[in-house]
Amino acid sequence: MAPRDKSETAARAAPETALRGPTAGAVEPGKRPTLKTIAEIANLGVTTVSRALKDGPEIGEDTKKRVRRIARDIGYRPDRAGVRLRTGKTNVISLVLNPHEEVMGYGTSMIFGISQALRDTAYHLVVTPHFLEGDPMEPIRYIIETGSADGIILSRTRPQDERIRYLLEMGFPFVCHGRSELATPHPFHDFDNYAFAFEAAKRLIEKGRRRLCIIAPPEGVTYHNHMMMGFERAAHQFGAVALPAPSINTDTAPEDIRSTLRQMMAESDPPDGFICSGDISALALTAGLRDAGMTPGREFDLVAKQTSSALDHTTPAIDTIFEDLTATGHTLASLLVRRINDEPVESLQTVREPELRFRTAAPATSAPIGQSQDSRTQGSQPEQV
Amino acid sequence: MAPRDKSETAARAAPETALRGPTAGAVEPGKRPTLKTIAEIANLGVTTVSRALKDGPEIGEDTKKRVRRIARDIGYRPDRAGVRLRTGKTNVISLVLNPHEEVMGYGTSMIFGISQALRDTAYHLVVTPHFLEGDPMEPIRYIIETGSADGIILSRTRPQDERIRYLLEMGFPFVCHGRSELATPHPFHDFDNYAFAFEAAKRLIEKGRRRLCIIAPPEGVTYHNHMMMGFERAAHQFGAVALPAPSINTDTAPEDIRSTLRQMMAESDPPDGFICSGDISALALTAGLRDAGMTPGREFDLVAKQTSSALDHTTPAIDTIFEDLTATGHTLASLLVRRINDEPVESLQTVREPELRFRTAAPATSAPIGQSQDSRTQGSQPEQV
DNA sequence: TGCCTTATCTGTAACGTTACAGTTCAGAAG
DNA sequence: CTTCTGAACTGTAACGTTACAGATAAGGCA
Numbered sequence: 061m062a063p064r065d066k067s068e069t070a071a072r073a074a075p076e077t078a079l080r081g082p083t084a085g086a087v088e089p090g091k092r093p094t095l096k097t098i099a100e101i102a103n104l105g106v107t108t109v110s111r112a113l114k115d116g117p118e119i120g121e122d123t124k125k126r127v128r129r130i131a132r133d134i135g136y137r138p139d140r141a142g143v144r145l146r147t148g149k150t151n152v153i154s155l156v157l158n159p160h161e162e163v164m165g166y167g168t169s170m171i172f173g174i175s176q177a178l179r180d181t182a183y184h185l186v187v188t189p190h191f192l193e194g195d196p197m198e199p200i201r202y203i204i205e206t207g208s209a210d211g212i213i214l215s216r217t218r219p220q221d222e223r224i225r226y227l228l229e230m231g232f233p234f235v236c237h238g239r240s241e242l243a244t245p246h247p248f249h250d251f252d253n254y255a256f257a258f259e260a261a262k263r264l265i266e267k268g269r270r271r272l273c274i275i276a277p278p279e280g281v282t283y284h285n286h287m288m289m290g291f292e293r294a295a296h297q298f299g300a301v302a303l304p305a306p307s308i309n310t311d312t313a314p315e316d317i318r319s320t321l322r323q324m325m326a327e328s329d330p331p332d333g334f335i336c337s338g339d340i341s342a343l344a345l346t347a348g349l350r351d352a353g354m355t356p357g358r359e360f361d362l363v364a365k366q367t368s369s370a371l372d373h374t375t376p377a378i379d380t381i382f383e384d385l386t387a388t389g390h391t392l393a394s395l396l397v398r399r400i401n402d403e404p405v406e407s408l409q410t411v412r413e414p415e416l417r418f419r420t421a422a423p424a425t426s427a428p429i430g431q432s433q434d435s436r437t438q439g440s441q442p443e444q445v
Numbered sequence: 446m447a448p449r450d451k452s453e454t455a456a457r458a459a460p461e462t463a464l465r466g467p468t469a470g471a472v473e474p475g476k477r478p479t480l481k482t483i484a485e486i487a488n489l490g491v492t493t494v495s496r497a498l499k500d501g502p503e504i505g506e507d508t509k510k511r512v513r514r515i516a517r518d519i520g521y522r523p524d525r526a527g528v529r530l531r532t533g534k535t536n537v538i539s540l541v542l543n544p545h546e547e548v549m550g551y552g553t554s555m556i557f558g559i560s561q562a563l564r565d566t567a568y569h570l571v572v573t574p575h576f577l578e579g580d581p582m583e584p585i586r587y588i589i590e591t592g593s594a595d596g597i598i599l600s601r602t603r604p605q606d607e608r609i610r611y612l613l614e615m616g617f618p619f620v621c622h623g624r625s626e627l628a629t630p631h632p633f634h635d636f637d638n639y640a641f642a643f644e645a646a647k648r649l650i651e652k653g654r655r656r657l658c659i660i661a662p663p664e665g666v667t668y669h670n671h672m673m674m675g676f677e678r679a680a681h682q683f684g685a686v687a688l689p690a691p692s693i694n695t696d697t698a699p700e701d702i703r704s705t706l707r708q709m710m711a712e713s714d715p716p717d718g719f720i721c722s723g724d725i726s727a728l729a730l731t732a733g734l735r736d737a738g739m740t741p742g743r744e745f746d747l748v749a750k751q752t753s754s755a756l757d758h759t760t761p762a763i764d765t766i767f768e769d770l771t772a773t774g775h776t777l778a779s780l781l782v783r784r785i786n787d788e789p790v791e792s793l794q795t796v797r798e799p800e801l802r803f804r805t806a807a808p809a810t811s812a813p814i815g816q817s818q819d820s821r822t823q824g825s826q827p828e829q830v
Numbered sequence: 831t832g833c834c835t836t837a838t839c840t841g842t843a844a845c846g847t848t849a850c851a852g853t854t855c856a857g858a859a860g
Numbered sequence: 861c862t863t864c865t866g867a868a869c870t871g872t873a874a875c876g877t878t879a880c881a882g883a884t885a886a887g888g889c890a
Contacts, residue, residue, distance in 0.1 A: 092592065094876055105840045110878060120838060137591045141535075142876030144526035145845045159557070168552030172544070175574045184593070187570050189560045206522045207477065208569070314754050340754050347758035369699050369725050370755045373732035479846055490870045495848060505868060527846030530875045 093134045101130050113138075151182045153396060154209035156199050157189040158216050160311050166367065166385060170237075173389020174213070181397060183210075197222060204230055211396045213237070217248070219282050235396040235408070237388060239282050247399045247408035249391045251383045253283040253337070256414045257290030260335040260363035263379055263418060265298045267361050269333030272300050273324075275317065275341055278309040287337060303331050310337050314344035321348030337365040346374070357420055366417065377419040388412060478521045486515050498523075536567045538781060539594035541584050542574040543601050545696050551752065551770060555622075558774020559598065566782060568595075582607060589615055596781045598622070602633070604667050620781040620793070622773060624667050632784045632793035634776045636768045638668040638722070641799045642675030645720040645748035648764055648803060650683045652746050654718030657685050658709075660702065660726055663694040672722060688716050695722050699729035706733030722750040731759070742805055751802065762804040773797060 091097075095113075099106045104123070112119045112127035130136075144150050155174060157167055167187075174185055186209060190199045200223045203209050210233065214223055217238030227234045228244050235247040261272055274291050277284045295302035308320050324330055325348075334349075336342040342364035346356060356362050357376050364371055366380035395408045476482075480498075484491045489508070497504045497512035515521075529535050540559060542552055552572075559570055571594060575584045585608045588594050595618065599608055602623030612619045613629050620632040646657055659676050662669045680687035693705050709715055710733075719734075721727040727749035731741060741747050742761050749756055751765035780793045 092590070095878095096876080106876090107841075107878075108839055110876095111839090114878090118838060123838080135590065139530070139876050140591070140593065141526050141529035142845095143878085145524070145530050145847090145875090146877040146879085148845080150526075157553075157556070166553060167556060168542075171542070171552060171556075171572055172574060175572065176576070179576070185572050187556055187560065187572055189557060191561070191564070205477070205520065206525070208525065314757060318758060340758075343755060343758045347760055350760040370728060372699060373703060373725075373728040375732055375735040480848095481846080491846090492848075492871075493869055495846095496869090499848090503868065508868080524846050527875095528848085530845090530877090531847040531849085533875080 092139075093131075093136045094139065095136075097134060098127060098130050098136060101134070102127055148207065150208060150210050151184060152186050152209040153178065153183050153211050153213065153393065154186045154188050154199075154203050155213045156203075156215070157187060158196075159189065159192045160216070169367065169385035170215075170389035170392075173386040173391075174393040175389075176386075177390045177393035177397070183393075183397070197226065200226060204232055211235070211400050213392050213396060216281050217250075217283075218280055219285065233396060233399045235392050235399060237392055239286075241282065245405045245409070247395050247405055249388060249395055249410050249412065250283070251388070251412050252414055253286040254290035254293075256337070256365060256381050256383075257287040257335060258294045259290075259414060259416060260365075260379075260381060261291055261294035261300065261302075261333075262298060263363050263416075264333035264335070264361050265294070265300050267333070267420075269361050270300045271303055271329065271331045272333045272335065273303045273331035274305055274335040274337075275345060276305060276309055276335075276337055278311050284309075291335060300333075310341045312341075314340055317341055317344040318348040318351065321345055322351040325349060325352035325354060332360050334360060334362045335364075336362060339364070339366060339368050339370045342371060342378070342380075343374075346378070361420070363418075379416075379418040379420050382415040382417050384412070384415070477524070478516075478519045479524065480521075482519060483512060483515050483521055486519070487512055533592065535593060535595050536569060537571050537594040538563065538568050538596050538598065538778065539571045539573050539584075539588050540598045541588075541600070542572060543581075544574065544577045545601070554752065554770035555600075555774035555777075558771040558776075559778040560774075561771075562775045562778035562782070568778075568782070582611065585611060589617055596620070596785050598777050598781060601666050602635075602668075603665055604670065618781060618784045620777050620784060622777055624671075626667065630790045630794070632780050632790055634773060634780055634795050634797065635668070636773070636797050637799055638671040639675035639678075641722070641750060641766050641768075642672045642720060643679045644675075644799060644801060645750075645764075645766060646676050646679035646685065646687075646718075647683060648748050648801075649718035649720070649746050650679070650685045652718070652805075654746050655685045656688055656714065656716045657718045657720065658688045658716035659690055659720040659722075660730060661690060661694055661720075661722055663696050669694075676720060685718075695726045697726075699725055702726055702729040703733035703736065706730055707736040710734060710737035710739060717745050719745060719747045720749075721747065724749070724751060724753050724755045727756060727763070727765075728759075731763075746805070748803075764803040764805050767800040767802050769797070769800070 095106045095109045098104075098109045102109065102123075104112075104127070108119060108123065109127050109131075112124045113131060115124065140151060153174070155171065171185065171187070178185060188199045188203065190196055200212065203212060204227075212227065212232070212234040213236075214221075214234060215237040217224070217236040217240050219241040221236075221240045221242070224234070224236065224240050224242055224246060228242070228246060235249065237249060239248050239250050240246070257274065257276075264272055272291070272295055274287070276287045276291075292302050294300070306320055306324060308317050312320075321344075334345060336345050342362065346362065349356070349360060354360055355376070356374075356378055361379070363379045363381060366372075366382045367385050371378060371380050391410060391412070395410070399405070399408055480491045480494045483489075483494045487494065487508075489497075489512070493504060493508065494512050497509045498516060500509065525536060538559070540556065556570065556572070563570060573584045573588065575581055585597065588597060589612075597612065597617070597619040598621075599606075599619060600622040602609070602621040602625050604626040606621075606625045606627070609619070609621065609625050609627055609631060613627070613631060620634065622634060624633050624635050625631070642659065642661075649657055657676070657680055659672070661672045661676075677687050679685075691705055691709060693702050697705075706729075719730060721730050727747065731747065734741070734745060739745055740761070741759075741763055746764070748764045748766060751757075751767045752770050756763060756765050776795060776797070780795070784790070784793055
C-alpha cells in the first residue's frame with residue numbers, strides 16, 4: 061500500500077471555487093467520478109468514502125462532511141450497475157401493463173402518478189407490458205428469474221390471482237391495483253367500485269329510472285364482482301330492476317358496444333338507466349342509444365366512471381364519478397416502496413373513494429327513495445379484506 | 446489452477462431429462478445460474494462459456510452447441526448488472542415524457558408500440574418524465590451523466606431543440622418524435638402534420654366552408670409550424686380565409702377551449718370550419734360551439750386529428766385524420782435501436798402519412814375547387830430535412 | 831510499562847461479466 | 861527431431877460497489 065499524505069492541507073484538493081459546474085472538479089477529465097475519485101481527492105480509502113456517504117457510524121463527523129462536500133462538488137452519482145451487482149438491489153420498480161390498458165390514458169395517468177411518487181427516490185420505473193397472446197405469468201416470472209426489479213405493480217387483479225400467489229410464495233414485494241380474495245394479506249390500493257356502482261344506481265333511481273343496466277369490467281377481475289354487488293344492492297334497496305348485462309363489458313370493442321346497445325333498445329322493455337365503468341365505453345354506449353333515437357337526459361340517463369377528461373364535454377353533460385388514476389399511481393408506488401422497506405402489510409392496504417361529478421339537472425321527481433342514509437357506510441365495505 | 450476432468454463423460458452433468466422446467470437443472474438449488482454454473486457443468490472455463498454464448502470465432506462448433514444446450518436447460522439469463530458494469534451497455538431505452546402528454550393515450554399508445562418493437566431484444570423500457578416546473582434538459586442530463594440508458598426517445602421536438610443539440614454534441618444515440626431545424630442530421634420519425642392540415646382544410650373547403658380556424662399545438666414545437674404551413678397553403682390555394690387562431694392551442698385546458706369558442710362564435714363573421722389537432726380539444730371545441738347553439742355538419746364543420754377512439758362515437762360523426770401512435774412508438778424504437786447499432790443517420794429519418802377517416806356525408810356542393818391534384822405531393826414536403 | 835478499549839480508518843474479496851494476454855496441443859513444415 | 865502455426869481453450873484483471881475482517885493510534889487503566 062502506498063502511504064498517503066494525511067496532512068490537513070490535503071483537503072485542498074477539493075476546489076473552493078464553487079459553482080464551476082458539477083463535473084468541473086473531476087480528477088480525470090472525461091470520466092465519471094467514482095468512489096475512487098473522491099478517495100483520491102480526500103486522501104481516504106474507498107471503503108471510508110463509501111461508508112461516509114452512507115452516514116455509517118464508524119466514520120468521523122468531519123470526514124463525513126468533507127466527503128459529502130467533495131461528492132457534491134464533483135457531481136458524484138453512485139453507479140447503479142456497481143450497486144446492483146454487489147448488493148442485488150436494482151432500484152427498479154416494474155409496472156406490468158395489460159394490453160387492455162392501452163385504451164385511453166390508463167397507463168399514462170398511472171405512470172405520471174408513479175413517477176411523481178418515485179421522483180426523489182433512487183427508483184427508476186420500467187414498463188413491462190405483456191401481450192394479448194401471451195401468458196400473464198410470463199412477465200412476472202421474467203422479473204423474478206432475472207431479478208430485474210425490487211418490486212412490481214400489478215393491475216387487473218383477480219380473486220384467485222396466480223401472479224399474486226406466485227409473488228407471495230417467492231416473498232417478492234409487489235402491490236396491486238385492486239383486491240384479491242386470497243387468504244394471505246398483501247399490499248393493494250383499490251378504487252371503491254362497490255360505492256361507485258351503488259352511488260351511480262342511486263343517482264339513476266333518484267332521477268326516476270327503474271330499469272337499470274350496467275357495463276362493467278369483464279368477469280374474472282375482482283372489481284367486476286365489487287361493482288356488481290354495489291349495483292345489485294342499490295337496485296334492491298331502492299326498488300329498481302337490475303337487468304342482466306348483455307354480453308358486453310368495458311373490454312368489448314367500442315363498435316360492438318354501440319351496435320349491441322342499438323339492438324337492445326329495439327327490444328321490449330329496454331333499460332332506462334345505464335351505468336358504465338369506462339370513458340370510451342360510455343361514449344360508444346351513448347352513440348348506440350342515439351342511433352336508436354334516444355337522447356341522454358330524456359329517454360335514458362347515464363352515470364359513467366370517468367378517468368380522463370373525455371367525458372367532460374359531452375352535450376348534454378352526463379353524470380360521472382371520477383377515479384383519479386394519477387393519484388392512484390402515486391399511492392401504488394408509495395405503498396410499494398414502503399413494502400420494499402418492510403413495513404407491515406396491514407398498513408399497506410388502502411381504498412380510494414369515488415368523486416361524484418353529477419352535472420345533470422337535479423332529479424325532476426324528487427320523490428324520496430328507500431333508506432339511503434346509510435349507503436355510504438355500506439358502500440365502502442364490500443367485504444372484509 | 447485445479448485440473449479439470451476433460452473426458453467426454455463430463456458432459457453428462459447436463460441432464461438429459463428435458464422439460465424439467467427452466468431452473469430444474471441448476472447446480473446450486475436456490476441460486477441463479479451464472480456463467481460459472483455453466484462452466485462447472487460443462488467442464489470449461491468461464492471465459493470459454495462467455496465466448497461460446499456470444500458465438501465467438503475461437504470456440505469450436507461442438508463446444509458452442511454443448512454450452513448453448515446447457516444454458517437453455519438450466520435457464521441461464523445473463524446478469525444485466527454484470528454486463529453493464531463490465532461493458533457500460535445498459536440495455537435500456539429511456540422514454541422522456543412531457544407532462545402535457547399526460548392527456549389521453551399518448552404515452553400509453555406509444556409505450557405499447559415501443560414495447561412491441563423491443564419485445565425480443567434485450568432492451569428494457571424506462572420511462573423518465575419531466576415535470577412541468579422543471580427544466581426540460583434535466584432528465585436528459587441525468588441520463589447522460591449517470592449513463593443510465595443506451596438511447597433516448599424524445600417528443601415535442603422544437604426547431605432549435607436544446608436537448609438535441611446537447612445529445613448530438615455528446616454523440617449520444619436518440620430519436621425524436623418530430624423534426625428539428627438543426628443543421629446536423631439526426632434520427633426522427635414524424636407525422637406529416639403539413640399533410641394533415643392541408644387535407645383537413647381541403648376537406649372543409651370542399652364542404653363549402655370558407656372561414657377556417659385551426660387549433661394547433663402551441664408555438665415552439667416544430668410541428669406547430671408544419672401544421673400552420675399546411676393550413677395556410679390549402680386556404681390560399683383553394684381560396685379560403687385562414688383566420689387568426691385565438692390564444693388557444695391543444696395544450697390549453699379543455700374548459701378554456703370550450704369557453705373561448707363559445708365567445709368566438711358570438712362575434713361577427715365567425716369561422717365556419719375548424720381543424721383541431723387533439724382528441725380532447727376537439728370534444729371541448731364541439732361543446733363550445735354547441736353552447737353557442739351550433740351543430741357540427743350544420744353551422745360548421747370540423748376535421749380533427751384522432752389518436753384514440755374517443756372521436757369514433759360522436760354524434761353526428763365527424764371527419765378525422767388518424768395518427769397511429771402505437772405504430773409511431775414501434776417505429777421510433779426500431780429507429781433508435783438501429784441508431785445504437787450505428788446505422789447511418791440518413792436511413793433513420795421517416796415520416797408517417799395521415800390516414801383520412803372522413804365519416805360525414807359527401808360534400809353538398811360538389812363545386813370544383815382549385816388545382817388540388819398536386820396537393821399530396823406538396824403536402825408531404827414541408828421542407829428539406 | 832504493558833494491555834485493553836474505542837474511534838476511526840483500511841485493504842481484500844466478491845458480485846457476473848468480458849477484454850486481453852496467455853497456454854496447450856495437434857499437426858505441418860523444416 | 862525441432863520449430864512453427866493455428867485452433868481451442870484458459871486465467872487474470874477490471875468495471876464500481878460494499879461486507880467483512882482487520883489495522884492503527886490515542887487514550888484509559890492496572
